């Protein structure tokens with residue numbers, strides 16, 4: 001039985017700024033409207049923005065230690081899935097399949113204090129319908145799997161409750177960055193999502209060149225696909241990997257995430273970056289994470305590309321735990337708390353020299369470990 005618990009949350013004042021006036025007839029303003037606005041906008045108060053607190057009742061779910069779930073009148077609510085959040089609003093699909101444009105209660109934002117977004121694509125929510133196609137989100141269910149990153153000391157959840165993440169990299173343009181793949185692998189393991197690696201734009205390089213990378217990750221036990229949306233390579237394998245699952249596509253901007261979705265499901269016709277003479281890496285064509293249904297079964301989430309993935313909640317000493325191939329060699333280190341960076345008599349470093357551990361992965365480990373220090 002879940003325990004009830006009262007918690008105090010800080011919440012921002014509701015009407016701090018004047019609401020944007022919907023009356024665009026600027027020439028002659030309604031004098032009554034001005035008067036009605038005044039008291040709210042100019043209320044005198046010595047308290048700061050976050051000094052007001054409010055007590056809300058929540059239920060502490062035993063399955064999700066530490067997570068807080070608002071107690072709400074479930075009979076008046078519908079269950080749904082967040083398809084795409086945008087600003088303070090989001091599109092929610094109810095279990096019936098009907099879609100609602102929902103706003104998020106301010107208190108939900110306060111509960112998500114330490115996170116960058118209160119609501120993310122894939123969230124399961126309870127919402128109160130308002131009219132036929134609008135609603136008010138009352139509760140976000142605890143997230144099971146999440147893919148997150150750190151942005152200025154805040155956790156940004158990129159997507160929630162998906163089965164797997166397709167880590168997309170490109171063989172060239174932008175160049176293949178295995179350290180970014182390794183970061184995503186850590187983030188996926190941390191968020192309990194199964195990773196699949198996909199190296200796209202295979203048409204731009206000699207296939208033989210890719211074999212070392214594909215071999216490396218396959219040997220480590222990760223499913224690794226090679227694709228080209230231009231030549232139609234690997235698309236049947238990709239379809240098979242996506243079929244019946246909920247998959248988030250993640251990776252740098254311009255690697256071809258939206259193009260891959262279009263290739264397996266042309267009717268979606270997602271916007272992709274048009275090739276032009278201009279060069280540059282941060283084009284960021286997709287700007288919002290969005291859930292899309294696949295006609296052959298399953299869902300995909302197209303996420304905006306990111307330049308860097310700063311890990312969230314992973315402490316430096318734990319980084320080695322995500323490099324599975326290091327495990328047998330850690331026993332050979334002289335110091336029990338060996339960081340495998342500068343120590344002498346390090347079993348991991350010796351395994352790199354002896355060829356048991358790939359130098360690429362070791363470099364990546366050093367980079368991630370020192371970045372997280």
Ligand SMILES: Nc1nc2c(ncn2[C@@H]2O[C@H](COP(=O)(O)OP(=O)(O)OP(=O)(O)O)[C@@H](O)[C@H]2O)c(=O)[nH]1
Nearest residue numbers: 228229254255256257258259272273284285286305
């Ligand atoms: N040569 C080659 N180019 C490709 C391939 N797949 C996609 N592209 C091109 O790569 C560019 C970027 O593709 P997008 O699908 O927009 O990339 P994205 O990963 O969705 O990028 P963001 O939305 O910015 O994160 C486009 O010009 C595509 O035509 C491929 O297999 N081979």
Ligand SMILES: [Mg+2]
Nearest residue numbers: 257258285286
């Ligand atoms: Mg895109």
Ligand SMILES: [Zn+2]
Nearest residue numbers: 333338340346
């Ligand atoms: Zn060591």
